[in-house]
Amino acid sequence: MTRWSLPALLACALLSGACGDPPNKEMDQAQGAIDAARAAGADRYAAEEYAAAGRALGSAREAVTARDYRLALNNALESREHAQNAAREAADTKARLSSEIERSMADIAALLAQATTRIEAAKKARVAPRVLREPERALAAVEADVQKASAAMKVDDYLAARTALDGVKARIDKVIASLDARAGAQISRRRR
Numbered sequence: 001m002t003r004w005s006l007p008a009l010l011a012c013a014l015l016s017g018a019c020g021d022p023p024n025k026e027m028d029q030a031q032g033a034i035d036a037a038r039a040a041g042a043d044r045y046a047a048e049e050y051a052a053a054g055r056a057l058g059s060a061r062e063a064v065t066a067r068d069y070r071l072a073l074n075n076a077l078e079s080r081e082h083a084q085n086a087a088r089e090a091a092d093t094k095a096r097l098s099s100e101i102e103r104s105m106a107d108i109a110a111l112l113a114q115a116t117t118r119i120e121a122a123k124k125a126r127v128a129p130r131v132l133r134e135p136e137r138a139l140a141a142v143e144a145d146v147q148k149a150s151a152a153m154k155v156d157d158y159l160a161a162r163t164a165l166d167g168v169k170a171r172i173d174k175v176i177a178s179l180d181a182r183a184g185a186q187i188s189r190r191r192r
Contacts, residue, residue: 034057045090101162115139135178
């Protein structure tokens with residue numbers, strides 16, 4: 001019986017020793033994963049998962065302070081997992097937004113071409129310049145927003161690009177409808 005109790009005592013000593021040290025390695029790995037997630041843009045593109053990683057690491061630190069190393073280990077592992085998920089989610093979100101913005105910009109370019117063609121046709125039809133001033137100003141503002149979106153895309157700021165393009169298509173459609181109505185009305189008056 002004494003033969004078996006010695007290995008059992010050694011096993012208990014090893015187990016208690018493993019739980020007797022703070023999980024510094026795991027906490028460092030969690031911090032590294034959080035830093036990598038932030039570098040991937042998770043703080044903006046996967047904010048919930050990124051915040052969960054930070055909270056879990058904070059809980060791990062609190063558990064270390066309370067000398068509950070098992071809880072600290074669990075929280076550190078949870079933090080690392082959240083951070084890794086946040087980095088993946090951020091990459092996926094950025095890719096999706098990039099694709100959506102590129103499609104929007106192509107649509108906007110086509111609409112701008114239509115609007116420009118309508119303005120040129122109105123000028124050839126000798127529509128009064130005062131009638132064209134407002135649509136030309138509106139198109140200049142749209143082009144400025146498109147430039148902002150392009151600049152944001154160059155620095156991978158997809159949220160700013162999406163914000164810059166918000167409502168742009170509707171504004172161009174409004175300009176086209178306005179041009180059609182104003183030019184048509186002026187041409188009708190000339191025929192009388």
